[in-house]
Amino acid sequence: MAGGLTIGQAAAFAGVTIKTVRHYHRLGLVAEPERDTSGYRRYRSTDLLRLVQVRTLAGAGVPLAEIGDLLDTDPETFAGALDDVRRRLTERIEDLTARRDTLHRLAHGDRALLPDRACAVLERLADLGFSPDYVAGQREGLVLARALIPEIFDGFLTQLEHRLADPGFVALTKRGWDARSWDPDDPRIEELASALADKLLADRALLAVPTGFRNRADAASRYGVVNHHREDQGPSIARLNTLVEAKLRAAGIDFPHR
Amino acid sequence: MAGGLTIGQAAAFAGVTIKTVRHYHRLGLVAEPERDTSGYRRYRSTDLLRLVQVRTLAGAGVPLAEIGDLLDTDPETFAGALDDVRRRLTERIEDLTARRDTLHRLAHGDRALLPDRACAVLERLADLGFSPDYVAGQREGLVLARALIPEIFDGFLTQLEHRLADPGFVALTKRGWDARSWDPDDPRIEELASALADKLLADRALLAVPTGFRNRADAASRYGVVNHHREDQGPSIARLNTLVEAKLRAAGIDFPHR
DNA sequence: CGTCCACCCTGACCTAAGGTCAAGGTCAAG
DNA sequence: CTTGACCTTGACCTTAGGTCAGGGTGGACG
Numbered sequence: 269m270a271g272g273l274t275i276g277q278a279a280a281f282a283g284v285t286i287k288t289v290r291h292y293h294r295l296g297l298v299a300e301p302e303r304d305t306s307g308y309r310r311y312r313s314t315d316l317l318r319l320v321q322v323r324t325l326a327g328a329g330v331p332l333a334e335i336g337d338l339l340d341t342d343p344e345t346f347a348g349a350l351d352d353v354r355r356r357l358t359e360r361i362e363d364l365t366a367r368r369d370t371l372h373r374l375a376h377g378d379r380a381l382l383p384d385r386a387c388a389v390l391e392r393l394a395d396l397g398f399s400p401d402y403v404a405g406q407r408e409g410l411v412l413a414r415a416l417i418p419e420i421f422d423g424f425l426t427q428l429e430h431r432l433a434d435p436g437f438v439a440l441t442k443r444g445w446d447a448r449s450w451d452p453d454d455p456r457i458e459e460l461a462s463a464l465a466d467k468l469l470a471d472r473a474l475l476a477v478p479t480g481f482r483n484r485a486d487a488a489s490r491y492g493v494v495n496h497h498r499e500d501q502g503p504s505i506a507r508l509n510t511l512v513e514a515k516l517r518a519a520g521i522d523f524p525h526r
Numbered sequence: 527m528a529g530g531l532t533i534g535q536a537a538a539f540a541g542v543t544i545k546t547v548r549h550y551h552r553l554g555l556v557a558e559p560e561r562d563t564s565g566y567r568r569y570r571s572t573d574l575l576r577l578v579q580v581r582t583l584a585g586a587g588v589p590l591a592e593i594g595d596l597l598d599t600d601p602e603t604f605a606g607a608l609d610d611v612r613r614r615l616t617e618r619i620e621d622l623t624a625r626r627d628t629l630h631r632l633a634h635g636d637r638a639l640l641p642d643r644a645c646a647v648l649e650r651l652a653d654l655g656f657s658p659d660y661v662a663g664q665r666e667g668l669v670l671a672r673a674l675i676p677e678i679f680d681g682f683l684t685q686l687e688h689r690l691a692d693p694g695f696v697a698l699t700k701r702g703w704d705a706r707s708w709d710p711d712d713p714r715i716e717e718l719a720s721a722l723a724d725k726l727l728a729d730r731a732l733l734a735v736p737t738g739f740r741n742r743a744d745a746a747s748r749y750g751v752v753n754h755h756r757e758d759q760g761p762s763i764a765r766l767n768t769l770v771e772a773k774l775r776a777a778g779i780d781f782p783h784r
Numbered sequence: 785c786g787t788c789c790a791c792c793c794t795g796a797c798c799t800a801a802g803g804t805c806a807a808g809g810t811c812a813a814g
Numbered sequence: 815c816t817t818g819a820c821c822t823t824g825a826c827c828t829t830a831g832g833t834c835a836g837g838g839t840g841g842a843c844g
Contacts (some may be wrong), residue, residue, distance in 0.1 A: 276791065281673055286792085291831055306839055308792055313670050313755035320669075328625045334831070350629060353586050357626040361619055367586045368615040369607055406573055407619035491530050534820065544821090546794060565823055590801070655797055 272301065282319040289319065297322050301310065305521060326417045327478050327495030328353055347362055370372050386410050396438055402445050406498070427474050437467050452503040461511035468516060475521050530559065530568030539576040547577065555580050555594050586611055587618070617708050644668050647686050654696055658659060660703050667755045674748040678735060685732045695725050702766055710761040719769035 280285045292298045301315045311319075318339070325335045330353050338349050382390075393403050414421045431437040440463055442511070447457060468475060499506045537544045559573045569577075576597070588611050596607050604663045640648075648668070650663050651734045672679050689695040698721055705715060726733060757764045 271754065272642065273751060274630050274792075277747070284830085287832065288830080290794095295830095306792080308839080311751075313666065313751050316673075316751070317666055318669060324628070326830085328629050328647055329622070354626055354629050357629070358620055358750070361622050361626070364587070364615055364619050364622075368612055370582070371615070382638070408571065411575065411578075477669050493531060493569075493571050493574070532821075545802060545804090548823095553801095562819080584801085683789080692788080 272304075272312050273298070273316070275311070278309075278311040278316060278319060281316055282323045283321055284319075286382055290320055292319070292332075295336070296333055297332060297339075305366075314324050325353070329357060359385060371507065381411055382407070382414065385425055386414070389425060389432065392432055396432065398445070409494060409497045417491060417494060423474070423476075430465075430471065434467075440464055440467060444505070447504045447508055448502040450504045452506065452507050457504060457508050458511065461515060464508075464512050465515035469521075470510070470517055472521070475516070529576070530562075533567050533569070536567075536569040536574060536577060539574055540581045542577075542581055547683070550590075553590055553594070555590060555597075583611070584727060596615055639666040640665070640668055640672065642670070644681055647690065652688065656700065656703070663755070669753060670696055670755055671752045674752055675745075676751060681734075688729065688732060689725075692725075696724055698725060699755075705762045705766055708762045710765050712762065715762060715766050716769065719766055719773060722766075722770050723773035723777070725741070726770070727777055727779075730779070733774070735780075740758050 273281065275286050275289055279289045282289070289298070293300050298315060298318050301309050301311050304310050322332075322335055322337055324345070325338065326332060330338065338346060340512065341349075390403055390407055393406060394400070409427075410425075413424055417424075431441070444458055444464065447454075447460065450457060496506075501507065529538065530537060533544050533547055537547045540547070547556070550559050556576050559567050559569050562568050573574060579597055580590075580593055582589060583596065588596065596604060599607075647659055648665055651664060652658070656664075668694055670681075675682075689699070698718065701718055702722065705712075706716060753762075753768065757767060
C-alpha cells in the first residue's frame with residue numbers, strides 16, 4: 269500500500285461517487301493521480317482539493333465543460349465568474365418559483381389560463397344550470413380561442429355575455445346541448461338552427477369579424493379549430509353547427525371559411 | 527389542406543419545438559393526430575389542450591415518464607399529484623438557494639470551508655509576514671485536516687496557535703519555508719530539523735494523538751495525506767519533514783505511520 | 785492455505801429531453 | 815418551373831453520470 273487515498277475514499281471525501289470521479293478524470297477536470305503497484309489510483313491532497321472545487325461548482329449547476337477553464341484562470345477572473353454563476357442560479361430559482369406558482373394556480377382553478385372576465389362567464393354558465401360537461405367544453409373552447417385567435421377573443425367574450433343575458437338564447441343553447449342525443453336527421457335540428465340563426469342575426473354587429481384578422485394567412489384554420497372544437501362529441505351537434513353557419517352566411521355574414 | 531393545425535403551428539401554440547412534439551408522440555404522452563392526404567399531422571383542439579397540459583407539467587420539472595399516468599387519472603388524484611410536484615419544486619428551490627449561498631461565501635473568503643478559529647490562525651500567519659504562498663498551502667492543509675481527520679483537528683489548531691505565540695518557533699518555521707530553495711543535501715536541513723524537533727518535544731503533551739483516532743483502520747493514510755500535503759513543492763521540504771518525523775519517533779512519540 | 789468479501793480496473797451500453805443532420809416529399813408564390 | 819418554407823422519417827449527439835460485465839487485489843477468517 270502506497271501513500272494517498274484510494275478512489276473510494278477520495279470520492280467519499282468529496283461527497284461524490286467513484287463513477288463521478290472517474291468521469292471527471294475522463295473530462296480532464298481532475299488530473300489522473302499516480303497509480304500504486306497494483307494499478308489503483310492514489311489521491312494526494314492537491315487532487316482532493318481539486319475534486320472538492322470541481323464538485324462545488326458542479327453542484328451549483330456550472331456545466332462541467334466550463335469548470336476546467338474556470339478553475340485554471342486567475343483568481344480575479346474566477347471571482348467574476350463565480351458571481352456570474354450566482355446570478356444564473358438566482359435566475360433559475362426565480363424561474364422555478366414562477367413555475368411553481370403557475371402550478372399552484374392550475375391546481376386551484378382556471379385563473380392561470382383565462383382572464384377574470386372569461387372565468388366569470390364560465391361561473392355564470394354553471395349558475396344557469398348548464399351541465400359540468402358543457403361548462404368544461406366551453407372552458408376548453410375559451411382557452412383555445414384565447415391562444416389561437418386573440419384578436420377576436422374579447423369580441424367573442426362580449427358575444428357570450430350578451431347571449432347569457434338573454435333567457436331566450438339560454439334556453440335555445442340548452443336545447444342545442446340536448447341535441448347531442450338526437451338523431452342527426454331529426455327535423456328538430458333544422459328548426460333549432462333557424463331559431464338560433466334568427467337570434468344571432470338580431471345583433472349583427474356582434475358577429476362582425478375584424479378585417480385585420482380575416483386577412484391573416486392561417487386565420488381560417490385557427491378559426492376552424494376553435495369553432496369545431498368538441499364537434500366529435502356527436503354528429504347532431506356538428507350538423508347543427510353547419511346549418512347555423514350556412515344560414516348566417518346566407519344572410520350575408522362573412523366569416524372565415526375552412 | 528384539411529382542417530386542423532400543422533405540427534409547426536401546434537408547436538408554436540404550445541410554446542415548444544416541433545421536435546419536442548414528435549418526442550411526446552413517441553413517448554405516447556400525446557396521441558398521434560390524424561394525418562391529411564399528404565401525410566402531415568393535423569392537430570385538433572383536444573390535441574392542443576393535451577399538448578399544453580403536458581408542456582405545463584414538463585416545464586415544472588415533472589419527468590415525462592410520469593406525466594402520462596398523471597394526466598390519465600381522476601381529477602382528485604391529479605390535484606394531489608400536483609401538490610406533490612409543487613412540494614418537490616419548493617425543495618429544489620431551497621436546495622439551489624443553499625448552493626448559491628455557499629458559492630457566495632466561497633467567493634468571499636474561507637469562511638465556508640473553515641471555522642473562525644482556523645481563519646484567525648491564517649490571518650495571524652499573514653500578519654507575521656509569511657508569504658501568501660505559504661499561507662495558501664497552510665489553508666489547504668487545514669481544509670484537508672478538517673475533512674480527513676476531524677477527530678484531531680482541534681488539537682491540530684491548538685498546536686498551531688501555541689507555536690505562533692513563540693517567536694523562536696516562528697523564525698524556525700520561516701527558515702523551513704526558505705529551505706525550499708536549498709539543495710536537498712544541504713547540511714543546514716539536518717540542523718534545522720534538530721532545532722524543530724527540540725522545540726516540538728518541549729511541549730510533548732501537544733503532540734499526543736488521541737487513542738480513538740490511532741485505532742481507526744484508514745487513520746494512517748488519512749494522516750499521511752494531510753501531513754505530506756504539498757511536499758511535492760520541493761525535495762528539501764520533504765527531507766526536512768522526514769528528518770523531523772524520525773527524530774520525534776526516536777524520542778518516543780507514536781503517531782500514525784504510513 | 786484456500787476462500788470470502790469488499791474494493792479496484794476497463795469498456796460498452798443506458799438514461800432524459802430533446803437537438804442536429806441528412807435525404808427526401810409537399811405546398812404556395814413568383 | 816423553380817425557390818423557399820414547411821413537412822416526413824431515421825440515425826446519431828448531448829449532459830452528467832449510472833449500470834452491467836468480466837476480471838484483478840488486498841485483507842480477514844477458518
